[in-house]
Every structure is written in structure tokens, then in C-alpha cells.
Amino acid sequence: MSRPDWSLTSADYARHRQGFPDGLYELLAHHRLLRPGLRALDLGTGTGALARGLASRGADVLGLDPAPGQVAAATRLAQEQGLADRARxxxxxxxxxxxxxxxxxxxxxxxxxxxxxxxxxxxxxMRVLRPGGALLICHYDWIPLPGNVAHATEWLIEAYNPHWRMGRGTGFYPAWATDLALAGFRDIGFGGFDHEARYSREDWxxxxxxxxxxxxxxxxxAVGRFDAELATMLDARFPADPLVVPHRxxxxxxxRR
Known part of the structure; x- marks a missing residue:
């Protein structure tokens, strides 16, 4: 029997990653950051989840990414969702x-x-924004509370990849306010909320x-071995399907004034 191919494609990244929940776009509209007809530039767009979310609410979006495979996947997904006229x-x-x-x-x-x-x-x-425009930075993180599935998964990631330093987060990034201020942005605002994301065991x-x-x-x-051990851990400790994973x-x- 041949071994499974565990190499990941752009389609794999798009298939299992959940996009931002609707509440983000409601928050953006409330703060006048999103409106129909707005022209937006999405940096590091990946497979275009944020760009498509903005486009589906009336924005005209250009997503940029340095990886050709990500650009191709984003283009295909926008076409499949009928957003090709608003998300490029x-x-x-x-x-x-x-x-x-x-x-x-x-x-x-x-x-x-x-x-x-x-x-x-x-x-x-700052250079590409019109006067009165805004730079928006947003994140959507699982929250590893002690004993929950995200916490247990992070421990397993660290066992396979001891150099990984992106775990144990809180979902808050106050240092980014300094990035905005140093670039000359004004009236800096914050927003956010907690959200219970639901994943099938396969999707997690x-x-x-x-x-x-x-x-x-x-x-x-190594990815294959990790996945097998994660599946065993989920069976033993987190049998619910779907899994409820707290996110922030x-x-x-x-x-720009």
C-alpha cells in the first residue's frame, strides 16, 4: 500500500480554514470602515477569505499575495462564489x-x-490610501483555554515542532497600535468579540x-504522524462532533487625515 501524500496545496488551506465570522463585517460597517462601493486593497490575501467577505458586502477589492498558488486559489474561489466582478x-x-x-x-x-x-x-x-481612508488589521485566533481542544492541540504541535512560537495567544495585539501611530495614522480604534467556532473533527x-x-x-x-496522533487524541479526549472551539x-x- 502506498503512503498518503501529506503535502499541502493552496486548496487545502482554503478548504479547512474558516473565514472571519459575519460579526466582523457588522463591526466594520458600524465604524464606517465598510460600505458598498468602497475600494479596498487586501494585503497578504492568501486564498482571499477577507477579500471575498468585503466583496460580498459591496466593496471592490484587489487582493495581493506573493504566492502564485494562493492567488490562483483566491481567484477560483471568487469565481465559484460569483464575486469575480468585485474581488480580483x-x-x-x-x-x-x-x-x-x-x-x-x-x-x-x-x-x-x-x-x-x-x-x-x-x-x-499610508501612501496608497486616499485622505479619509483607513488601514485595518484584523485577526481571528483560537483561544487555548486550559483543558480545551485548542490548548491540547497546541501541546501536540509543540511536541512535534519545538521551535513553534505562535501558541498560547490571547487574541489581542495592542503593539500594532504603535505600527499605525508611527506611520502617521490617527484616531486609532479597536474592536472585537469572542466567537464559538464549530469544526467537524475532520476539518479541525x-x-x-x-x-x-x-x-x-x-x-x-511528520505531518502524517502528527495527524494520526491528533486523531487519536480527539477520539480519546474530545469525542464531540462538531468540536466547539473558542475564537477571538x-x-x-x-x-489617514
């Missing part, structure tokens, strides 16, 4: 977008700000395989 995707860098100055009402980064040179990305956002395993600490760091054989939505924004 191209290869590009957050720190150097090659977009015209003062051409966007909103620059957004979802699940991506920590990957950038933050000072350069904030300065580039897929979500973790697609995480930076597993699929982004381990070779295919965090958003911070600043305005």
Missing part, C-alpha cells in the same frame, strides 16, 4: 504594492500583519495540518 487577485507585496498613490479607501490585512515588515507595510498603506484536523506550525514547518511524513476576533484601525 494578483501577485504583490504588502511592503511594495506597485499601486497608484491615493487610490484606495481601505487597506486591510487579515491573518497576515505579523508576516510583513510592519513599518514598511504601514508606510505603503485539516485546519491544524494547514497551520504554520505543522504544514508550514514539518515534512510530509481582534480588529485595529487608523485613519
Amino acid at each position: 487577485f494578483a501577485e504583490g507585496l504588502a511592503e511594495r504594492t506597485d499601486q497608484p498613490a491615493e487610490s484606495f479607501d481601505l487597506v486591510a490585512a487579515g491573518q497576515a500583519w505579523h508576516w510583513f515588515d510592519r513599518g514598511l507595510a504601514a508606510a505603503e498603506a 484536523r485539516g485546519r491544524i495540518r494547514a497551520s504554520a506550525g505543522v504544514g508550514g514547518a514539518l515534512d510530509g511524513e 476576533v481582534f480588529a485595529i484601525w487608523g485613519w
Whole structure:
């Protein structure tokens, strides 16, 4: 019998990762960060989850990502959801977008700000924003409360990848306010809420395989061993299906005046 292929594709990342919940877009609309007809630039778009969420609510969005496979997956998903006229995707860098100055009402980064040179990305956002536009940074994190499935999963990730340093988070990123302030953004605001995400057991395993600490760091054989051990742990300790995994939505924004 041949061994399964545990290499991950862009489709794998899109299939198991849940996008931001509806409450985020309601929060953005409440703070006048989202409206129909708004022109938005999504940095580090990945498979386009945030870009498609903005587009589905009337924004005209360009998503940039340096990985061709991610751009292709984002384009395909937008087409499948009937959003190709509002959500377009191209290869590009957050720190150097090659977009015209003062051409966007909103620059957004979802699940991506920590990957950038933050000072350069904030300065580039300031350059491409129109006066009165905003830079929005948002994150959607599982919360590893002692004894819950996220907490147990993080321990297993650390056993396979001792160099992983992205666990044990709180879902809050106050230091990003400094990034905004140093780039000249004003009237910095914060928002967020807790959300109970529901994953099938298969989707939770897929979500973790697609995480930076597993699929982004381990070779295919190690990913397979990890997944088998995670499945055993879920059977023994967390038999419910779907799994209820607490998450936190965090958003911070600043305005170009």
C-alpha cells in the first residue's frame, strides 16, 4: 500500500480554514470602515477569505499575495462564489504594492500583519490610501483555554515542532497600535468579540495540518504522524462532533487625515 501524500496545496488551506465570522463585517460597517462601493486593497490575501467577505458586502477589492498558488486559489474561489466582478487577485507585496498613490479607501490585512515588515507595510498603506481612508488589521485566533481542544492541540504541535512560537495567544495585539501611530495614522480604534467556532473533527484536523506550525514547518511524513496522533487524541479526549472551539476576533484601525 502506498503512503498518503501529506503535502499541502493552496486548496487545502482554503478548504479547512474558516473565514472571519459575519460579526466582523457588522463591526466594520458600524465604524464606517465598510460600505458598498468602497475600494479596498487586501494585503497578504492568501486564498482571499477577507477579500471575498468585503466583496460580498459591496466593496471592490484587489487582493495581493506573493504566492502564485494562493492567488490562483483566491481567484477560483471568487469565481465559484460569483464575486469575480468585485474581488480580483494578483501577485504583490504588502511592503511594495506597485499601486497608484491615493487610490484606495481601505487597506486591510487579515491573518497576515505579523508576516510583513510592519513599518514598511504601514508606510505603503499610508501612501496608497486616499485622505479619509483607513488601514485595518484584523485577526481571528483560537483561544487555548486550559483543558480545551485548542490548548491540547497546541501541546501536540509543540511536541512535534519545538521551535513553534505562535501558541498560547490571547487574541489581542495592542503593539500594532504603535505600527499605525508611527506611520502617521490617527484616531486609532479597536474592536472585537469572542466567537464559538464549530469544526467537524475532520476539518479541525485539516485546519491544524494547514497551520504554520505543522504544514508550514514539518515534512510530509511528520505531518502524517502528527495527524494520526491528533486523531487519536480527539477520539480519546474530545469525542464531540462538531468540536466547539473558542475564537477571538481582534480588529485595529487608523485613519489617514
